[in-house]
Amino acid sequence: MAEKILMPRLSDTMTEGVIAAWHKKVGDSVKKGDLLAEIETDKATMELESYKDGTILYLGAENGGKLQVDDLMVIVGDAGEDISGLVNGKSGSTEQPKEEKKAEEPAKTEEKTVEKPAAPAASSSVDVSKMEEVVLMPRLSDTMTEGVIASWAKILATI
Known part of the structure; x- marks a missing residue:
């Protein structure tokens, strides 16, 4: 099933983004x-x-194009899938997923809060005093409380 990716709000003051x-x-x-x-x-x-895994079915703007926060940016789905309802119903269908995502976010936050106490126990076996330097997760916005490491550029050598 095709899924819309909307222009994310990447900072508190962001109202639009340029591709x-x-x-x-x-x-x-x-x-x-x-x-x-x-x-x-x-x-x-x-x-x-x-x-999401899939095929790019739609791009909402060209390079240099501006999109408002929550505007349709990309549709990812199965090759050949009919997305006319997602593109043509852009304003109406964009609002419904936002509400669904907002409803899901508190549940995810609560789940993560429950999982957090288990995480330090797993990492407590690492003795940071023997490390040369400890790098903390940076706060990339005023409202950021956690981050996901998508990939590592360097791999930790065995100590």
Whole structure:
């Protein structure tokens, strides 16, 4: 089933984003974590990764194009899938998924809160005093409380 990716709000003050560069085009297959585009915001240029496996079926703007926050940016689905209802009903169908996502977010936050106490126990076997340098997760926005590491550029050597 095709899934819409909307222009994300990447900072508290962001109202629109500019597509600095697309890294995929319509018809390209993508996997979860693949780089889709670079988005220029009012504060920085950020990378947008796919969170779904599939084929790019629709791009909402060309390179240099502006999209408002929550505008339809990309549709990812199965090759040949009919997306006319998602594209044509852009304003009506965009509002419904936002409400669904907002309803799901508190549940996810509660689940993560339950899981957090287990995480330190697993990492407590690592003795950070023997490490040369400890790098903490940076706060990338005022409202950021957690982050996901999509990939590591360097692999930890065995100590």
